Amino acid sequence: MQAEDLEVPLLNNLNDNGGRLRSKGKDVFKEQQKESENSMESPNLEFEYGDTDTPTAELSELYSYTEEPEFALNRDYFEEDFKSHARGRRWIDVSAEERRAYVMRLLDALEVTDRDKRLKVARAILYLAQGVFDECDAEADVLRWSRRNVFLLYDMGIFTALLELLSMEIDNNQACSSALRKPAISLADSTELRVLLSIMYLMVETVRVQTDDDNPEWRATREAFKNELGAPLYNGEPFALLLFSMVTKFCSMNAPHFPMKKVLLLLWKTILFTLGGFEELQEMKMRGRERLNLPPLPEDSIKVVRAMRAASPPASAMELIEQQQQQKRGRRSRRPLVKQDSLDTYNERDPFKNDDVRDEEEDPEDGDGGMEGEVDPLDRDVIIQPPPPPPPLRPPAERVNFPKGLPWAPKVREKDIEHFLETSRNKFIGFTLGNDTETLVGLPRPIHESVKTLKQHKYVSIAEVQMKREEELQQCPLSLGEEEVDETPAEMLYLGMLPNLSQYVIALLKLLLAAAPTSKAKTDSINILADVLPEEMPITVLQSMKLGIDVNRHKEIIVKAISALLLLLLKHLKLNHVYQFEIVSQHLVFANCIPLILKFFNQNIMSYISAKNSICVLDFPHCAVHEMPELTAESLEAGDNNQFCWRNLFSCINLLRILNKLTKWKHSRTMMLVVFKSAPILKRALKVKQAMMQLYVLKLLKIQTKYLGRQWRKSNMKTMSAIYQKVRHRLNDDWAYGNDIDARPWDFQAEECALRESIEKFNSRRYDKNRNGDLAPVDNCLQSVLGQRVDLPDDFHYSYEMWLEREVFSQPIEWEGLLVEP
Numbered sequence: 001m002q003a004e005d006l007e008v009p010l011l012n013n014l015n016d017n018g019g020r021l022r023s024k025g026k027d028v029f030k031e032q033q034k035e036s037e038n039s040m041e042s043p044n045l046e047f048e049y050g051d052t053d054t055p056t057a058e059l060s061e062l063y064s065y066t067e068e069p070e071f072a073l074n075r076d077y078f079e080e081d082f083k084s085h086a087r088g089r090r091w092i093d094v095s096a097e098e099r100r101a102y103v104m105r106l107l108d109a110l111e112v113t114d115r116d117k118r119l120k121v122a123r124a125i126l127y128l129a130q131g132v133f134d135e136c137d138a139e140a141d142v143l144r145w146s147r148r149n150v151f152l153l154y155d156m157g158i159f160t161a162l163l164e165l166l167s168m169e170i171d172n173n174q175a176c177s178s179a180l181r182k183p184a185i186s187l188a189d190s191t192e193l194r195v196l197l198s199i200m201y202l203m204v205e206t207v208r209v210q211t212d213d214d215n216p217e218w219r220a221t222r223e224a225f226k227n228e229l230g231a232p233l234y235n236g237e238p239f240a241l242l243l244f245s246m247v248t249k250f251c252s253m254n255a256p257h258f259p260m261k262k263v264l265l266l267l268w269k270t271i272l273f274t275l276g277g278f279e280e281l282q283e284m285k286m287r288g289r290e291r292l293n294l295p296p297l298p299e300d301s302i303k304v305v306r307a308m309r310a311a312s313p314p315a316s317a318m319e320l321i322e323q324q325q326q327q328k329r330g331r332r333s334r335r336p337l338v339k340q341d342s343l344d345t346y347n348e349r350d351p352f353k354n355d356d357v358r359d360e361e362e363d364p365e366d367g368d369g370g371m372e373g374e375v376d377p378l379d380r381d382v383i384i385q386p387p388p389p390p391p392p393l394r395p396p397a398e399r400v401n402f403p404k405g406l407p408w409a410p411k412v413r414e415k416d417i418e419h420f421l422e423t424s425r426n427k428f429i430g431f432t433l434g435n436d437t438e439t440l441v442g443l444p445r446p447i448h449e450s451v452k453t454l455k456q457h458k459y460v461s462i463a464e465v466q467m468k469r470e471e472e473l474q475q476c477p478l479s480l481g482e483e484e485v486d487e488t489p490a491e492m493l494y495l496g497m498l499p500n501l502s503q504y505v506i507a508l509l510k511l512l513l514a515a516a517p518t519s520k521a522k523t524d525s526i527n528i529l530a531d532v533l534p535e536e537m538p539i540t541v542l543q544s545m546k547l548g549i550d551v552n553r554h555k556e557i558i559v560k561a562i563s564a565l566l567l568l569l570l571k572h573l574k575l576n577h578v579y580q581f582e583i584v585s586q587h588l589v590f591a592n593c594i595p596l597i598l599k600f601f602n603q604n605i606m607s608y609i610s611a612k613n614s615i616c617v618l619d620f621p622h623c624a625v626h627e628m629p630e631l632t633a634e635s636l637e638a639g640d641n642n643q644f645c646w647r648n649l650f651s652c653i654n655l656l657r658i659l660n661k662l663t664k665w666k667h668s669r670t671m672m673l674v675v676f677k678s679a680p681i682l683k684r685a686l687k688v689k690q691a692m693m694q695l696y697v698l699k700l701l702k703i704q705t706k707y708l709g710r711q712w713r714k715s716n717m718k719t720m721s722a723i724y725q726k727v728r729h730r731l732n733d734d735w736a737y738g739n740d741i742d743a744r745p746w747d748f749q750a751e752e753c754a755l756r757e758s759i760e761k762f763n764s765r766r767y768d769k770n771r772n773g774d775l776a777p778v779d780n781c782l783q784s785v786l787g788q789r790v791d792l793p794d795d796f797h798y799s800y801e802m803w804l805e806r807e808v809f810s811q812p813i814e815w816e817g818l819l820v821e822p
Contacts, residue, residue, distance in 0.1 A: 142595035179257035230274035230489035259531030308691035563654035668748030
């Protein structure tokens with residue numbers, strides 16, 4: 001991927017180009033007017049970030065709308081088989097013993113050799129897992145029966161049987177070669193795989209979700225299933241490794257019929273179930289700090305982010321041009337219709353407020369001459385529409401409810417204290433004391449106070465402790481002995497992934513690129529639509545619209561699954577051991593993950609987040625319980641009434657978090673953000689009025705401000721103010737002024753190579769079975785060596801004479817070489 005692919009449209013270069021834009025014609029103004037109206041209408045998004053969406057939404061996203069006719073097929077196969085067993089009674093009417101007996105019968109029938117019969121039995125099991133919807137009157141009943149049936153299916157051993165069938169289908173070379181010969185692959189090519197994966201997904205997702213009314217048996221079942229999925233029970237590997245192998249096989253074009261959306265959803269939910277979600281991760285982090293005798297976390301980051309308020313959306317190009325016109329006409333009182341910018345909520349403690357006001361008074365057009373001539377959209381917030389009626393004045397007492405102080409406690413690293421003392425000693429004494437942070441002799445009193453303040457906010461992360469411990473183990477391998485490694489689910493998953501880690505990462509990024517809305521279709525790109533396209537292509541406009549919505553929805557779900565999966569992997573591996581996180585991060589960076597994510601955000605992000613690529617009446621279980629209304633082109637265009645698309649906003653936040661993880665404390669990767677011109681792309685993402693998304697955008701802008709130049713910072717003071725208010729402070733981090741030593745030229749290649757070397761040493765020490773070959777004692781006793789038993793093949797004595805002739809007699813032996821000193 002080239003940097004040119006990420007070029008930002010020239011519409012951002014607006015500071016001096018008002019005249020030139022006006023000459024482009026009326027079409028440009030209409031477009032900008034429309035964009036402006038959309039941006040000003042954007043309300044606060046009532047979005048709550050979590051591990052997943054609602055259970056109903058997660059179940060409905062498993063199926064594409066093209067699969068809807070198969071629901072009736074599942075029901076028919078079940079009823080046809082169950083009728084002979086239950087003598088006309090319904091599933092919900094028979095006793096628990098009869099249900100268990102029938103499931104046992106289905107389990108036996110799964111082992112028949114006839115492929116078509118196996119598929120019918122699998123469809124009957126899928127109908128049970130879907131909640132026998134034909135016997136229910138409401139969606140809640142479907143979900144309740146689905147839950148009861150899934151726990152019954154797991155207790156009877158259905159999951160293990162399905163796993164064997166899945167392994168057979170993966171290794172089915174006939175199906176792979178048949179799919180490779182077809183010019184166009186459709187839904188029919190993956191029928192068996194889709195049925196098996198659907199049952200397994202329903203089982204994993206249903207058991208994973210814990211409810212208040214779960215009985216003790218179900219809770220025990222959940223723990224047993226969780227341990228089973230995370231343990232290396234399937235061919236010596238965790239279940240997730242089998243799904244990863246499906247992803248790589250699909251991306252290498254060896255199995256183009258694999259239903260990738262279902263595979264990715266099942267892989268994500270398996271890792272979420274076995275490793276734990278974000279709240280479990282926070283608890284594990286707290287327990288890990290206790291184990292290492294580190295102080296507790298200063299705050300719960302999940303709660304802090306949820307309590308944040310969103311900033312106002314940035315102004316559009318049309319508003320900026322309108323404002324410039326007003327300024328040129330001499331309208332000094334240029335804000336008769338100004339919306340109060342919520343970035344200034346805390347103006348009473350905004351350090352940039354006075355400077356910002358002074359800049360406006362001295363230079364009304366202070367946006368001129370910014371980096372690449374761009375003006376920060378956050379700087380101007382003029383409304384061109386008629387303003388809404390003014391809200392009633394709030395009583396002064398209401399201001400007490402605003403939070404006092406900054407949302408995050410500041411942090412300081414040990415390295416920052418050392419750097420501060422080194423600079424101070426050089427200045428006042430003329431020499432340094434290395435890493436000594438205790439000796440303050442000869443330093444003035446203010447330096448003593450500064451060091452005291454820094455130490456009060458000193459934060460030691462688990463990663464720093466792990467790196468220090470690894471360094472000690474590398475230096476003293478014999479005296480420190482073997483390291484005790486806990487067999488955690490994350491450790492077992494990493495151990496299984498390690499041999500093919502780069503292939504897994506590249507495959508996931510290939511799928512992410514193919515599903516991204518900004519990607520252009522290429523002939524050599526992988527086809528991710530195999531499990532959404534019907535056998536017969538649509539012939540009417542309505543069918544085409546329905547398929548178009550289905551395809552877009554399909555891509556959005558793939559992006560959601562991959563983004564959540566990568567973020568979970570990074571966070572869990574970082575907690576397990578920092579070098580496991582670093583190797584995955586480096587593979588992502590080398591596979592162009594950073595420009596890929598920036599390319600994803602180089603679109604109209606408001607349109608993506610408010611996209612309505614769903615048809616509510618076709619979502620499961622609604623479509624299985626209620627009468628299907630007649631679909632029209634108008635109803636499809638209208639979409640749902642939701643303010644935003646949950647999965648798309650979730651995906652955007654996940655991708656921003658991944659980008660933060662990859663670039664944090666890595667100067668070479670931060671420079672990649674600068675080289676790929678990410679600042680304008682990220683600033684456009686601030687239009688989304690959602691606090692968590694804005695926080696991660698501001699974090700990414702903060703780490704590169706020192707590289708963007710003084711003029712850029714001057715032109716973007718509102719952005720700088722937002723960073724100050726919302727992002728955690730690192731004392732001594734000179735991010736706002738660019739005087740830091742880290743802002744100077746850097747040997748970026750050496751930085752990545754040094755990290756790679758540390759990672760390889762860690763993997764070699766911990767996972768290489770022959771790592772102690774040089775340190776193992778040597779047996780010098782001739783009788784002992786000759787007396788050792790050597791395992792030889794069974795047929796060795798037949799060819800012994802030939803081996804002796806070839807390996808011994810025909811080889812010249814230079815005995816004199818033994819006398820030569822080395």
